[in-house]
Amino acid sequence: MSEKLRVNFAGVTFENPVTTASGTFGSGMEYSDFVDLEKLGAVTTKGVANVPWPGNPTPRIAETHGGMLNAIGLQNPGIDTFIHRDLAFLHEKNARIIVNVCGRSMEDYVDVVERLAEENVDLLEINISCPNVKAGGIAFGQKPEMAEEITKAVKRAARQPVIMKLSPNVTDITEMARAVEAGGADGVSLINTLTGMKIDVNRRCFALANQTGGMSGPCVKPVAVRMVYQVAHAVKIPVLGMGGIQNTEDALEFLMAGATMVAVGTANFFNPCATSQIIDGLEEYAERERLNNITDIVGCV
Numbered sequence: 001m002s003e004k005l006r007v008n009f010a011g012v013t014f015e016n017p018v019t020t021a022s023g024t025f026g027s028g029m030e031y032s033d034f035v036d037l038e039k040l041g042a043v044t045t046k047g048v049a050n051v052p053w054p055g056n057p058t059p060r061i062a063e064t065h066g067g068m069l070n071a072i073g074l075q076n077p078g079i080d081t082f083i084h085r086d087l088a089f090l091h092e093k094n095a096r097i098i099v100n101v102c103g104r105s106m107e108d109y110v111d112v113v114e115r116l117a118e119e120n121v122d123l124l125e126i127n128i129s130c131p132n133v134k135a136g137g138i139a140f141g142q143k144p145e146m147a148e149e150i151t152k153a154v155k156r157a158a159r160q161p162v163i164m165k166l167s168p169n170v171t172d173i174t175e176m177a178r179a180v181e182a183g184g185a186d187g188v189s190l191i192n193t194l195t196g197m198k199i200d201v202n203r204r205c206f207a208l209a210n211q212t213g214g215m216s217g218p219c220v221k222p223v224a225v226r227m228v229y230q231v232a233h234a235v236k237i238p239v240l241g242m243g244g245i246q247n248t249e250d251a252l253e254f255l256m257a258g259a260t261m262v263a264v265g266t267a268n269f270f271n272p273c274a275t276s277q278i279i280d281g282l283e284e285y286a287e288r289e290r291l292n293n294i295t296d297i298v299g300c301v
Contacts, residue, residue, distance in 0.1 A: 004286040005279070005294050007041070009238050009261050010161035010186035012122050014041040014096060017294060018251065018279050021242045021265030022047055022100035022125060022165075023072065024216075027086035028093065034272035037095040039279060044263060045086060047102035047127050050111040052078035062198045062207040067217025067244070068266060069196050071210035074102050074130070079115045087119060098123040100165070102130050106150055110157045117159040124160050125240075126150070128180075129167040129192045141167040141192075144179035151183025161186035163240060166231070168220075169195050173227045174234035181235045188231060189240035189263065191224045217266040218244045225257050232258020232299055246274065248281025258299040 005016035019042040020028075027045045028037045037043055055075025062069045076082070090097050099121050103109040113124060128141035128150060140150050147164070154162055164180040166173060168191040177188050193214025198207035224243025232239050241259030245251050246267045254262045267274040286294050 002283050002286065003293075004291060005283055007260055007293075007295055009240070010123060010163065012161060014122075014261070016041040016279050016282065017255070017259075017261040018275055018282070019044045019098060019240070019261060019263045020268065020275060021263040022127065023070075023074075024265040024268045027082075027090060028095060029086075029089055031268065031272055032093060035276050037090065037093040040095065040275055041261060041279075042096035042098045042122060043090060044098040044125060045082075045090075045100055046076060047074045047100045048076050048079055048082045048086075048112060049074070049102050049104075050079055050108050050115070052076065052081070053102075057209040059207065059209055060213070062213065064196070064198060064215065064217075064219065066219035067215055068269075069198055069208060069213035069215050070193070071208045071213035073210070074127075076102070079112050083115070083119060087121070091120065097121045098125050098163070100125045100127055101154075102127045104130060105134050106153050109150060110153055113154050113157040117157070121160055123163055123187075124154070124158055125163045125165050125189055126154055127165050127192070129165065129169075139167060139169070141165075141176060142170055144175050147176055148179040148183040151180045151185050155184040163187040163189050165192055166190040167192045168223060168227055174230050177231040177235045181237055185237060187238045187240060188235065189242065190231060191220065191227050191243045194220055194223065216243070218246060220244050221250060221253075225253050228254055228259050229257040229301070245278070246271070248278050248285060251278050251282060252285065252297070255294065255298050256301045260295065260298055
């Protein structure tokens, strides 16, 4: 692979700027027959908590025009199984690793981060779209002071650089980005899913048992690009951009808007080879445009 794609994110060097979006790639096991995991910039794992989570009742996925809704509920096997099974598998495949962490309280997050302190992991991505049970179910990422507080707590416990994953379901995304930067975040990733709803008109009921779900896919891309652009201009820490990326052109939009790395999510469900194809496309683009490095175009607009 060309050195033209090599990037530095939060002090960590990756061979290319393409990773996977948490929750859309498992821990790579399901995709290893289609994608060389070592070729990816990194694999971002499905969210992991300090104890197993069963997730939401079914149905919990619904198609929409240009995307999908999911209300999986962050189902995961818990940190013990994750370390022994998922991390071991990724190390076998020589993959670079970004672990997504979820929790229902400050203590939950810190517990997972402490457990990962001695593990061979490149970055931690903290999902602050989780509902804080101690604050009446308000998501950690919807109040700046709460986002800053949890960032500080995680940073005190973390040995790896910390990326805070921002929710788009806020009035001002830049306010949230500045809050986590003030809390010591080494980077930010965005956007997480937009809250949506679908009604089954034939059955006269909600399409999802949870009523609402997270909307992702091509339909959210213009919102995601706008928010990445805003955040890249609001903070000094690097941005990992995601939201509706299907192909090389989509990835280039995010890079030009200010993202240093990009994550491919929903596209994995209908094209398991999407990540690999985007890496090839970025390499061809860098050669064609005679770039010294792909970072030459980061924030160029």
